[in-house]
Structures are given as structure tokens and as C-alpha cells.
Amino acid sequence: MTQFIFFSGKGGVGKTSMACTHAVRYADEGKRTLIVTTDPASNLADVFEQEIGHQVTPIEGVPNLSAMEIDPDKATQEYIDRAMAPIRAAFPAQIVQVMEEQMSGPCTAEVAAFDRFTDFLDVPANDGVIFDIVIFDTAPTGHTIRLLELPAEWSQSIDTASVGTGQTCLGPAAAIQDAKHKYERALSAMRQTEQTNFVFVLHPEEISIKETRRAIDELTKLEIENFSLIVNGIIPREGTRNPLFAARAEMQARYLVQIEFNFPYLKQRMTLLADEIKGVSKLRQVGRIFFDAEPAASLDEAAGVPVQSEMIVSSLDDVRARLAPNDQRRTVFFAGKGGVGKTVASCIAAVWLARQGYKTLLLTTDPAAHLDDVLDSPVGNEVAQVSGQPNLWAVNIDPKAAAETYKKRILDDARQRGRPVSAIKMMEEELNSPCTEEMAAFDQFIEYASQEEWDSVIFDTAPTGHTLRLLELPVDWSKQIDVKVFASVDGTAADDVAKERFGKVIEMMSNPEQSTFAFVMYPEATPILEAWRAAQELGTVGVHPGLVVANMVIPPEQTTTPFVQSRRVMQEKYLKEIGQRFNVPLVQIPLLPHEIKGLKMLTELGEQMYGTEKVTA
Amino acid sequence: MSNVIPLLNTLPTSVAPSDVEFFDPPMCCPTGLCGPTLDQTLLDMNEMILALQRDNLRVERYQMASQPNAFLSNAEVMRLVREKQMEALPIIVVRGKVIKVGAYPSTEEIRAALNGAIK
Numbered sequence: 001m002t003q004f005i006f007f008s009g010k011g012g013v014g015k016t017s018m019a020c021t022h023a024v025r026y027a028d029e030g031k032r033t034l035i036v037t038t039d040p041a042s043n044l045a046d047v048f049e050q051e052i053g054h055q056v057t058p059i060e061g062v063p064n065l066s067a068m069e070i071d072p073d074k075a076t077q078e079y080i081d082r083a084m085a086p087i088r089a090a091f092p093a094q095i096v097q098v099m100e101e102q103m104s105g106p107c108t109a110e111v112a113a114f115d116r117f118t119d120f121l122d123v124p125a126n127d128g129v130i131f132d133i134v135i136f137d138t139a140p141t142g143h144t145i146r147l148l149e150l151p152a153e154w155s156q157s158i159d160t161a162s163v164g165t166g167q168t169c170l171g172p173a174a175a176i177q178d179a180k181h182k183y184e185r186a187l188s189a190m191r192q193t194e195q196t197n198f199v200f201v202l203h204p205e206e207i208s209i210k211e212t213r214r215a216i217d218e219l220t221k222l223e224i225e226n227f228s229l230i231v232n233g234i235i236p237r238e239g240t241r242n243p244l245f246a247a248r249a250e251m252q253a254r255y256l257v258q259i260e261f262n263f264p265y266l267k268q269r270m271t272l273l274a275d276e277i278k279g280v281s282k283l284r285q286v287g288r289i290f291f292d293a294e295p296a297a298s299l300d301e302a303a304g305v306p307v308q309s310e311m312i313v314s315s316l317d318d319v320r321a322r323l324a325p326n327d328q329r330r331t332v333f334f335a336g337k338g339g340v341g342k343t344v345a346s347c348i349a350a351v352w353l354a355r356q357g358y359k360t361l362l363l364t365t366d367p368a369a370h371l372d373d374v375l376d377s378p379v380g381n382e383v384a385q386v387s388g389q390p391n392l393w394a395v396n397i398d399p400k401a402a403a404e405t406y407k408k409r410i411l412d413d414a415r416q417r418g419r420p421v422s423a424i425k426m427m428e429e430e431l432n433s434p435c436t437e438e439m440a441a442f443d444q445f446i447e448y449a450s451q452e453e454w455d456s457v458i459f460d461t462a463p464t465g466h467t468l469r470l471l472e473l474p475v476d477w478s479k480q481i482d483v484k485v486f487a488s489v490d491g492t493a494a495d496d497v498a499k500e501r502f503g504k505v506i507e508m509m510s511n512p513e514q515s516t517f518a519f520v521m522y523p524e525a526t527p528i529l530e531a532w533r534a535a536q537e538l539g540t541v542g543v544h545p546g547l548v549v550a551n552m553v554i555p556p557e558q559t560t561t562p563f564v565q566s567r568r569v570m571q572e573k574y575l576k577e578i579g580q581r582f583n584v585p586l587v588q589i590p591l592l593p594h595e596i597k598g599l600k601m602l603t604e605l606g607e608q609m610y611g612t613e614k615v616t617a
Numbered sequence: 618m619s620n621v622i623p624l625l626n627t628l629p630t631s632v633a634p635s636d637v638e639f640f641d642p643p644m645c646c647p648t649g650l651c652g653p654t655l656d657q658t659l660l661d662m663n664e665m666i667l668a669l670q671r672d673n674l675r676v677e678r679y680q681m682a683s684q685p686n687a688f689l690s691n692a693e694v695m696r697l698v699r700e701k702q703m704e705a706l707p708i709i710v711v712r713g714k715v716i717k718v719g720a721y722p723s724t725e726e727i728r729a730a731l732n733g734a735i736k
Binding site for chain 1: 643657660663664667681685688689698699702703
């Protein structure tokens, strides 16, 4: 029986490295192994240092290993092609085109990516050869959960659809009906403890622990319960000769106790290495460290390379010009893979702007948001002032709560219009489809984005792949509206209003005077590449990066031991690369002895990063 | 894994003919609830259909994407679709006869057609 292993965990915790380490190890043991990623910002190709792409590809130098990166766009096209084949044959071109455009909406993309993913759970084979092990390097937690939740929700939607109107907004009901059994089998395989294991990779840090807890709870609700943990990034003894790392190691020790206490599952540990995990031979070495307790090789090779204390320091004026409003409101989007510190970066910026006297709104669309943890102050689903910080307001857009609000608004409106109970019941059923959440979160995003009362709006956006989809939505939606205006019998005035509203948002996002996209990343190879790809993709919708934030930068004065020096030298190489690649002002958040939390610390960091004197517009 | 989703052989095999058939233009869902804005006309249609069903009339709604066979098996509907393309939709058929092309009818129109057809 094929074994399925899902690697889960917030981006940046070393999930892909650990998934690849396991894949190489199993393949070397003679097991036919496949590693699949469903992460739109996949980096399997970077780790294996070869092209992979949207098909099962043998990995060079590892005889039993293949890999595949599911490309959401290609998966969508394949899905549309399958569904449209009979229609293309029978209907006139104009109608075929309208239907195809309609199927290219955001819902279809979600369906399609998941569809391809369940193929491997259903038939874990390629060219007739069955895999012994299939490893899923899943997308970051929030997104993963939503994907995994879909089968259950779809099953309901499909049932409702077949007794109700025969329609769902997921595409042709008949096509989904066909796939329904596949999704049911997929979910049932995920529930088999002897067949499927979920491995959570986390750091011994508060946010990472919370994240893992949340993810495990969500999966438990779906009757999935075979879990294990890999605690990654543990500072080795040789690192603790440095006071900064010694303090962090102490912090880690506290959290390790907490993990021990809170998670009754198999737990394994992985050491923080002084260099990066890239290439098959490195993966084999990491495998020996992880599985065989081989000591990490002495990592002093970079020692002796002098640390350059003046690394790319952008002028404060340049940086502040991208952050502060200039006669008109500025919206700053913090983009980047989950876990790289977007929330911290946006909280520092928001507190700094508020203290500069700008009326500032800080908001998140990330289902796994933790604004309240960083601000150390509650943040709810309604805009509310952050206590202790004048000029600062915050709100958390929870897609589920947003969907409820949205549903209520529509149904109340229908009642007010005097629609009968039977019709309202039907609408309610229709609104229970999973797309409502996506719609509703977006609806709220637009609402806040178009409010005039703020001087500054700071978006702590969701992880990269998700962010892109959400931010690309305005464009997708206006495409949808074009279709609708075109297809609708009497191009309604409501559509025109909506179109204008979306148009304004798109314009705002692509205007550098009104919007700044700040990319947050660690100064490491993979995070930089991911951020770069994300930036490229945004470029296709006319949005370009305005600022880069490097997080967890080791201060030059801390390089007192070979281990720390070796890591600092690695970071410098990448700080340079960030500067060259993005060619926009760069700010750095220093690595600190403890986690960033509370207004006092945010204020101090903001002054350190952006200066203390007032910006004059 | 099949390469084609079997859209064409999923028509219900019921024998009773429909009283009213709606051949809808392509849309996300028949209420318009999935679109970025609500289409009140579509909501009105839904209500009308529920009312007709309460009178024990058989009402069917067809979407090109999910029930292409319903379109294909009605020669008059296909003729209109090929000739006028998108402008032909929606097409409303009462007891086998096309009564409205390119717009949704009012309840009165449907009732009149039903009464006329009974005579």
C-alpha cells in the first residue's frame, strides 16, 4: 500500500527542506518515491537544483525519486479543456469563448489545483508504476487547511446542487459529480492512519507553535489524526558561545518544554545549520544528521571571511518616501512567504506611521493571522483602535466571519425586498458554497481599500501564493464582470457600479504614489527567489515592488563566534543579491535575542529602522 | 483517469415532458449570487419558478456548461443559438414551443403561454 506523507507548517520553517530530505532518504532505501508540491510559490526546483515543472520528473542522482510541481494555471487549463471538449464541438465560437472566460474565474483555479492533487491520492502511479511513498510538500498552513477542507464542503455543495437547482459555482455540476467520488476517496485515504501521516515542521517559537496547534485542530475536525512533529532550527551548542544566540537558545529551550507538554505526538528535532540546504548531496548529509544523529560537520569553513559591516544601507529618505503618505493616502502591502515576518514588518511600520501622526489602519486577510500576538493587544473582526497607540486602528478579516456577514447582508436585503421564504431558503443554500468565503473576504478588502478616512493603510497580506490570488482577484473579477455584462440580458446598473469600484482598486494598487508593495524575506536563497517570483507575477498585473524588508539580519557586532560569523557571511551574500535583484530601497529588521512583541518594542524598532524625526511632506 | 468529463450522457432519463424550460445564458449560478453583484432579474426568475412548481408544473433550467445535451436535443433552440449566438439567450420554451428569445419573460407571459397551450 502506498504511504502518503504530508508536510505542513508555515512557510520559512524548513518544510520543503525536510520534505526533500525524507524523499531522498526513502528513495535511497530503495522505495519508489514521488514528491509533489501544491504550493503556487514552489521551490522544489531550487532545492534539487534542476528544472521540474508541471509533470512527474525524475531527479538526477537519486534513482528512485521523482518530483512534480503542480502549476495552478496549467492545472486550470487542463481542467477547462476536459470540461469544454464536448462543448467546443457543438457550440458556436462566441459562446464557447464566453464560457471559457467564465471558467477561468478564481473558483475554477482552486478546483483545478485540488483536482490534480487528488489524482495522486487516488492513483499514486506514473506510467503504470505505483509509488511506494508519495510526499506532499503542501502549501503554507492557512491555504492548506482551506484546500483540505474543500472536499467536505464540496461534498455538501454537490449534494445540495443535485437536489436543488443542479448548479454550483464550482463549474458544471455533472463534471463535479464525476469527481466527487475521487474527492471522497482522497479524504478517506487522508484519514487512514496506517496509510497517511501529517508531519508538522515548526520552530521552537510562540507563533510557530500556535500555528501548528491551529492546523492540527482544523485537521482533527476533519477526522484526520495521524500527526508527528519536526522541531527545526534548534541552535547547536557551538552557536551558544555568542550572547545573542545563547539568549535565543534559552528562548528555544522554554518553547521546547512547551512543545513537549502540548503535543502528544512523535517529535523529532533538527539542528540549525550554518549553511543552506541545497542539492542532493547536502540533502543526504542532512538526512544523516536527522535520521542517524550524525553531528553536523564543523561549519567553520566560512570563518576567516571578514564580515563587512556596511552592507547595502539605503538612505532613510528613500525608504520613508515609500512608506509615508504624500499629500494623498498611501496603502502599503507587505508581501512575502508566510513566516518570514510580514506581520512583524507591518506592525513596525503601522506603529511608526501612527506615531508620525498619520491616521493608520492595519489589517490582515490571512486566515492564520496573528496581529494581536505581535501588537500584544486584541484585534477583532471590526475596525477598532489599538489601545495605547493613538492614531492606530486594526482589523482582522477572517474569511469565515466575512462570509457570514456577507450572507447576512444579502439575505437581509432580499427579505427587505419582500422575497418569499422559499426563495430566501434557496438563496441561503446557494450562499453556502465555498466560493462565498473568497468573495466575501475580497469584498471586505475592497471596502477598506476604498475608505477615504485613513492617511495610511497597512495590509499584512496572506502568504505569497494566497496573496497573489487575492490581489489578482480584482483583475479576475473585472474580467468576470465583462463577461457578465456581455452575457446578461439587461446590463444592470449594479454591475457598472461594481465595475467602477473594482477599477478604482486596481488603479490604486498599480499607482506608486498611492501604493507600495513591500517584499519581506530572510536573506537566504529560497526566500529571495520566492519573493522575486511573486514580484514577477505581480508585475504582470502592473504592480511593482517599492520596498524590500530583510528580516532576522544578524547585527555585524554579534559575529563573535565562527558559527555566527558563518551565518552572517551567508546573509551578506544574500543582502547584496536582494539589492541587485529588486533595485528598490532596502530596510533591515535585526535578529533579536527574543521575539518581537508589544508596542514598546515595535516603537523602538521603528525608530531604529525609519528614524525618529518627522517626515515632512 | 478519463480525459473527458462525461457531460453528454448525464441528462436525467425522466419521461414526463416539461411544461416550461429555461435555456439560460452562461452564468455562474442561476441566482446570480456567485457573481460580484446580485442580479435581481435572476432572483425574480427563481421566485417565479418556485411559484410555477407549486402549481405542479414541471419547470427545467438548463445551463450550457452543465446540460449541453438539453440544448443539443432541441433543434429550434440550437438553430437560434447558431444564428443569434449570445443574443438568443435566454430562450424560454413552454410545452415544446419557443415563446421568448433573448430576455426573461414576465409571469403573465408564461401564464398566458401555458393557458394558450392548454386551449
